[in-house]
Amino acid sequence: MAILFKADPDDIAAWTRALEALLPEVEIRVWPEIGNPNDIDFCVGWAFPQGSLAKLPNLRGLQSLGAGVDHVFRDSALPPNLPISRIVDPSMTEDMTHWIVLNVLRFHKQDPEYRKLQADGRWHELPAPMWQKRRIGMMGLGELGGHALARLKLFGFPLAGWSRTKKKIDGVETFFGDDGLKPFLNRTDILIVLLPHTPATEDLLNRKRLAWLPKGAYVINAGRGKLIVDEDLVAQLDSGHLGGAALDVFREEPLPASHAFWRHPKVVVTPHVSAPTLAATAAPQIVENYRRALGGRPLLHPVDRDRRY
Ligand code: NAP
Ligand code: GLV
DSSP states (O other): EEEEOOGGGGHHHHHHHHHHHHHHTTTEEEEEEEOSSEEEEEEEOOOOTTTTTOOOOOOOEEESSOOOOOOTTTTTTOOOOOEEEEEOOOHHHHHHHHHHHHHHHHTTTTHHHHHHHHHHHHHOOOOOOOOOOOOEEEOOOOOHHHHHHHHGGGOOOEEEEESSSOOTTTEEEEHHHHHHHHHHHHTEEEEOOOOOOOOOTTOOHHHHHTTTTTEEEEEEESSSSGGHHHHHHHHHHTTTTTEEEEEEEESSSSTTTTOOOHHHEEEEEOOSSHHHOOOOHHHHHHHHHHHHHHHHHSSOOOSSSTOOO
């Protein structure tokens, strides 16, 4: 009996400590030190390499170390009936909400413009924005998007959301599916993207759809980099159609040094830190899933292989 664990080297010590404390009877093996593959009954981690899970004959379950599972589906040899789970952690959800609120208020309160005025040593008052008229739109109404919207409601902004299936949320104008996308973007001044990356969402925000946003709109993306076509976003910022962007996720991570986002005056970059998975809060659900997998019971927070999220 052993768990195979794979994460960023910086995170490994905290995770192995947390898992060993909760599961003292189970050996935690850290990728790539697999040992005898027959011993591994559960994998926990991020981006196991292509074909590696198929080589573990006694594997009973796979736990993504994040809320997103796009990294799981990159493996075309994923064992067909392997149960897959993702992280749903109220602490992570709150973390994401803080990052979203930070950036909504940054743009709403014209912070980029005031920083520039400060850099120029200018005392100058811009026309005051009205929160009553700042229309916020959330793409993705799941665990993260739903919670962030509920918190944003406290600020009084007009709110809307877009999802794959129809939703009814008190105080939120809801849109869904292909037909709902254009009217949703047309009414959105600050767009927040908290969608998963799937075949259906890749490159969703391209030139045509970014143009559906009103002039001066802002884009905040903490979903995945591949939801947005980078060149199209830069073009819309440069043309003045879009007012700014705050980005936490990128097509390639770390964001290459030469990428235009790093130095673009209208882009705020953070290095995929809006809502990390922390051992302190997420380890217990992983341990519970390990026990469920071994007992042949359904995992918590299961991933639907057809939808890919
Ligand atoms: P979730 O609970 O699965 O919610 C996903 C939402 O996206 C659902 O509302 C779903 O619609 C909607 N959706 C999926 N495909 C769609 C499509 N084709 N068209 C329209 N809507 C679609 O996921 P979550 O826990 O909120 O997480 C969302 C994503 O955030 C993750 O997948 C991950 O990529 C990202 N994330 C980033 C960080 C970070 O640090 N930057 C941290 C955690 C997560 P339905 O409700 O109709 O199913
Ligand atoms: C982070 O990006 C996650 O998916 O949890």
